[in-house]
Amino acid sequence: MKKLINEPSAVVDEMLDGMVAAHPQQVRRLDGAEVLVRNAAPVEGKVGIVSGGGSGHEPTHAGYLGPGMLDGAAAGEMFTSPTADQLGEMIGACDGGEGVLCVVKNYEGDVMNFDTAAEMADMEGVEVVQVVVNDDVAVEDSLYTSGRRGVCGTIFVHKIAGAKAAQGAPLSAVATVAEKAIDRVGTMGMALTSCVTPEKGEPTFELGDDEIELGIGIHGEPGTERTDVMTADEVADHLTEAVLADLDLDAGAEVATIVNGMGGTPLSELYIVNRRVQEVLGEREIETHEAWVGDYMTSLDMCGCSVTVMELDEELKELLTSSVDTPALTVAE
Template sequence: MKKLLNQADRYVDEMLDGIVAAHPELKRVPGTQVIVRAHPKAKVALVSGGGSGHEPAHAGYVGDGMLDAAVSGSVFTSPTPDQVLAAIRAVDQGQGVLLVIKNYTGDVMNFEMAADLASMEGIAIEKVIVADDVAVENSTYTVGKRGIAGTVFVHKIAGAAAEAGLELAEVKRIAEKVIQNVYSMGMALSPCTVPASGKPSFELGEDEVEIGIGIHGEPGTHRESLRSADDIVDTLLERIFAKSGIAPPDRVAVMLNGLGATPQSELYIAYRRVAERLAERRIAVHKTLVGEYMTSLEMAGFSISLLKLDDELTRLLDAPADTPAHRQR
């Protein structure tokens, strides 16, 4: 597998250097793998992160209206507690810090350890754990459901709440509301290759797809022969509908998320079917996001996330944001 890199052991460092070189509104905390806003604000701070390889998550969401810091581990490897603690220290403005954690065992353990250390230093800290994947529970790296692309909705809505000046407890409440109302499921057409290993993380036959796969290549619900885009979308949506209870007159935000190597044209073909199915069920679509929001290196495939909205979540979802990966006025 060909990779555009210099040295595998410099992959994350050079990526982070490239991010701050391209986006001067961001900066890197010296000696760390932490990206923060260059011009912090006095408010509740949001910190998220995880293993690298999911770009634009998480550093791409650092900026006005979303995150204050993103901490990156090695590819598909949780950042260490000291790195997370460095992020917390860097962004704490005295009004508290909320950690947004995807539900993977390493992430939860290391972020919670950092939270304990920060609390011992007198920093007001809270955490939420995102578990939006409806495909499987108790998977390879997870106790309970996995946290996948729906996490971006948490970044956006909790970030808007913090930007509006709400207190830490309120920002956490709103983040928890998003988590309770977002449902996701994905599929893969092909595996990805972690730079350090140089070989695919799993194998799929030419005519095989994996349904319900995780963002690190963890197994899904099953493998099957490649079918039409409409059939695959129907399979994912039926599981989401069954687990979420979304029904008329609900309104939703939809994210059709590419996993890194799926052409935009194919994502729109998939979204066309999503829109048809939602219209058939008389579910109103308030906002649509189609693109790459939480990838898995160069894996081919996509995930669907549905966020059930109320007036509060709608207002915060629509609030302005200005980050490298997500901008809205």
């Protein structure tokens, strides 16, 4: 294993310090915690939006801290849920008096620890609502989940909930629009290669030189099938069709899409996939309003991609395209 790290056990700690060193005007670290918050947190009179989960998915989650998106992001160890204590500390630091929305990806550890943290916060008088993102259409139940996994569609949920909160909406309305986004978003991923975690130092799973895995999870969890290497167009067709079948979209629908890199994939390849994704949508007379292409939710150094589609209505369209200023995503006014 060759990685640009010092000690495997120090990766998360040093990465967080490196993020603060890069973006000191935007984010700060809570003392002694693996939690970053936007500098302005808590924003008085605004619903706080927080998320968190295992590390290894950068820029998820701390890359999305800033006006119009997240107030707090908790970083667990690599592919490991943050502790309830850390989540509780984050919730407290992000409550500006209007309560806090927790955006949780559906993994058993995350759900359990966010539940505990929400109870703790509730006892301290902080109103907390949780929403659980389960956008991965590949598998029902899996290695770390009951029900579907939460993957890259979570970024759309962050953006939409963050925009609604920035407008001054109350917690109940922010939670309602986040649930609407969750109901309308689907994702499916694939891998050309396994990720290698710093602690283990070798591939999480074996994949032959002529094989790919469809329906892969963002921690290398098994997908739906292994198959011979496919062309980019075949991959795009397979992933897009699977998501569209799940969302059951009609001609005339408006959508936003993400072609997301898993971390080790060149941007040129993601654009080639996007080319075909947009063709497939066009053939079905589905109109793409926003097409994001890049590394939004990664799996360390894994090569591969995922395709996310979210059906839009006027409210979601407005919230998705409103201005935001974070380390990983900036939308100008």
